[in-house]
Structures are given as C-alpha cells and as structure tokens.
Amino acid sequence: MATVLEHTQLPALARGFSLLGSGGGGSTTMLELALAGDEHWPLTLHELDDLDPALPCLGAAFVGSTMLLGERLPGEAPFARLIAAAERWLGHPVPVVCSLEGGGLNGLTPFTLAADRLVVDADLTGRAVPGLDQMSLLVDRVPGVVAACDTGAGGVMLAETGRPIDLERVIRAATIQAGGVGGTVFAGFTVGDLVEHSVHGGTLRALELGTAFLHAASAPLGELATALGGRLLGHGRISAVEPDARDPHVNAIGIDGEGGRVHRIITRSETLAFMTDGRVEASAPTIIVALDTVSRDILEVTDLTLARNVAVLELPAPAWWTQRPERLRHVVPSAYGLADLDGAA
Structure with a gap:
C-alpha cells in the first residue's frame, strides 16, 4: 500500500534518518532545504508489493566527504x-528509485528524483555505512549491477564488476578526483x-523514529529511548578523545x-561500539x-568533542x-579491523 508523505512530515523524516545514521551518513540539512522548496509535494512512497517486480530500479547517493556538500553545493540535477x-549502458529507462544508504542525508536522496x-x-x-561494497545487492552478489559516478569537470565513469570491492575502490578514487564528494x-x-536483497520499510521507520523523537525530545533520557523503541546505554561528560594506535581513523x-562508570564510544565514520567499564x-x-x-541535537562522530555532555542510545539493528x-x-x-568488539549486536 502506497503512503502519501506531506510536506509537514519532512522534519520528522530527516530526524529519523539522522538517528539511523548511527553517528554517520552526513547532515540532512542540505537536502531538507532542497526538498522544502520542492513543488511536487505531497510525495508518494510505494511499498515493494505495490510495484511490478520486473520494473527496473536504480539507487542514488552522495559519496565521499558529506561535510564538503556544505561548501560545494550540488547542482540542480546532480x-x-x-x-x-546508466540507462544508455542498460539500453532502457529506469522508472523506479530506491535509496542506496538508509541513514543520514542519503535517506532523503530518492525524493530529489520523485518528480x-x-x-x-x-x-x-538500513543504516549509514562507509563502503559501497557493503550495499546489500553486492553483499548478496546480485548479478548485473552497474554503478556510475562523477569524476569531476562534468565527467562520468561507469563500472560493472563481479567483485564488490572493485566498485568501492574505483568509485572512491573517482570521487577523490572529482574533489572529494x-x-x-x-x-x-x-x-x-x-x-x-534489500532492507524494507526504512523510510517509514525513519518517519516513525523522527516523529517519536520530535514529540519526546525534551523528555527524560530513559523515556526518550523508550519512545524510540531503544534503550539508554549511558550518559555523561566527554573526558577524552583518543585515536586508535592501529587505525588513525578510529577514535x-x-x-x-x-x-x-567509565563509558567509551568507538567510532570510525560511524559509531561502531559502546562500552561500560x-x-x-x-x-x-x-x-x-x-x-x-x-540541546538534544543528534550528533555525528565529528561532534563528539571534549567536555560535551552526551547521552548514548541503542536502537535495534536492521x-x-x-x-x-x-x-x-x-x-x-x-x-x-576491530574484532574484539564483535558480539554485542
């Protein structure tokens, strides 16, 4: 059954995708502003059962340093x-769009193509992840998937390979050549x-989470966690930010x-683990x-700075x-590369 999304639900949808970012995925602000002025509201969101399974589909996302998007805004039709x-390569139009990444700003990206x-x-x-080889279609080795990306100066690269890590590496290299995003x-x-081969219902989950968050944001932390269907892991003042000796990208x-109690959050581009004592x-x-x-702001890993008072919540995995x-x-x-942290999912 299709769902009609109203313009007034955009803030809740964005807050939900921020929560699903797990500290990563980039700020939703840019796409919130872009979609706020879109003339095509209300927007229709289809469930998989609504559509012919034979219909071709595509997924779109911004890749690279999402922080750069605040300085180098994408064009009107990025x-x-x-x-x-991709359509020239395939030889046919692609009438359906889904999200590549179900957390952070890319949760909103399909709606930029809804016209x-x-x-x-x-x-x-179903959440923010750092690698394109972590996309569910590639994890399950669905054949025939192709990827196109920016290379800078109006250039486009298209790749098809049976080895998922190849797409991650060549697209990452092309993105660096394009200026980092x-x-x-x-x-x-x-x-x-x-x-x-995908996570179902992530947009409606984001909407439910965001709506609950906006309604309960000022409630006691335990009540807020319960309203989100999660639990409060801990709260306190950040007293240290220490890079990992094995990987400088890990803090x-x-x-x-x-x-x-002494808590510890382990982060890379997203939050990977939480420890107590x-x-x-x-x-x-x-x-x-x-x-x-x-403030009850939803924080990205780059916002976790010394002396900040934070609360950490756990939400169920997809x-x-x-x-x-x-x-x-x-x-x-x-x-x-952090094997000693497995097993608490």
Whole structure:
C-alpha cells in the first residue's frame, strides 16, 4: 500500500534518518532545504508489493566527504548525467528509485528524483555505512549491477564488476578526483531483486523514529529511548578523545558517567561500539546514537568533542543484516579491523 508523505512530515523524516545514521551518513540539512522548496509535494512512497517486480530500479547517493556538500553545493540535477549514462549502458529507462544508504542525508536522496520516478521504500543498508561494497545487492552478489559516478569537470565513469570491492575502490578514487564528494548511481537491478536483497520499510521507520523523537525530545533520557523503541546505554561528560594506535581513523571517546562508570564510544565514520567499564554493551550493526544532553541535537562522530555532555542510545539493528552470518560479517566491528568488539549486536 502506497503512503502519501506531506510536506509537514519532512522534519520528522530527516530526524529519523539522522538517528539511523548511527553517528554517520552526513547532515540532512542540505537536502531538507532542497526538498522544502520542492513543488511536487505531497510525495508518494510505494511499498515493494505495490510495484511490478520486473520494473527496473536504480539507487542514488552522495559519496565521499558529506561535510564538503556544505561548501560545494550540488547542482540542480546532480544525478542526471549519471542516470543517463546508466540507462544508455542498460539500453532502457529506469522508472523506479530506491535509496542506496538508509541513514543520514542519503535517506532523503530518492525524493530529489520523485518528480519523474516512482520512489520505493527499500534501501541497501538500513543504516549509514562507509563502503559501497557493503550495499546489500553486492553483499548478496546480485548479478548485473552497474554503478556510475562523477569524476569531476562534468565527467562520468561507469563500472560493472563481479567483485564488490572493485566498485568501492574505483568509485572512491573517482570521487577523490572529482574533489572529494560526488554522486553515485547503482542500476542493473529490478524491484523484484529488492524483495530479498534489500532492507524494507526504512523510510517509514525513519518517519516513525523522527516523529517519536520530535514529540519526546525534551523528555527524560530513559523515556526518550523508550519512545524510540531503544534503550539508554549511558550518559555523561566527554573526558577524552583518543585515536586508535592501529587505525588513525578510529577514535575512542571516553565518557565520565554516573556513579563512577567509565563509558567509551568507538567510532570510525560511524559509531561502531559502546562500552561500560571495559564491557561491550552494543556494537554494529546495532544503531548507536549520541545526543547532546542539553540541546538534544543528534550528533555525528565529528561532534563528539571534549567536555560535551552526551547521552548514548541503542536502537535495534536492521533485521536484514542479522538474518545470515555471511551478511552480518560485513557490518560488525571486525569488518573494520576491530574484532574484539564483535558480539554485542
């Protein structure tokens, strides 16, 4: 059954995708502003069962440093050349769009294409992740997937390979050449492929989370966590930010908690784990959310700075990842070289 999304629901939808970012995925502000002025509201969101499974589908996302999007705003139609290249390669139009990444700003990206495509409520991650090889279609080795990306100066690169890490590496290199951030489109799959090989209902989950968050944001922290269907892991003042000796991209954020407890948040581009007194309490793919305890802002990992008072919540992981061990291994901390943090998802 299709859902009609009203303009007034945009803030809740954005807050929900911020929560699903698990500290990553980029700020939703830019796309909120872009969609706020869109003349095509209300927007229709289709469930997979609404659509013919044979319909071709594409996914679109911004890749690279999402922080740069605040300085280098994308053009009016940032995915148009990429979609055109993919459609030329495939030899047919692609009438349906889903989300590549179901957390952070890319949760909103499909709605920028809603004027001329059907938006389906499916995505390839269910939360923010750093690698394109972690997209569900590639994790499940769905054949025929192609990817197109920006290379800078109006250039487009299209790649097709049976080895997922190749797409991650070549698109990452092209994005660096393009200036550090750019658009990417996946195509070559159908609505039917998404039935088994994607996370379902992520947009409606984001809307429910965001609505609950806006209603309960000023409530006591435990009540807020319960309203979101999660739990409060801990809260306190950040007392240390320490890079990991093995990987400078990994930080351990020390928090002085209540009753002498010592909490630690382990981050990379997203939050990977939460510990109390040396014990792992939660780890990816569980969604770990840090909030400013005063403003109740949803924080990204780059916002976790010394002396800030934060609260950390746990939200359930997308079930798609935990259904099979071969899927789960792509998103647990050991996938990032942190094997001692696995097992709390």
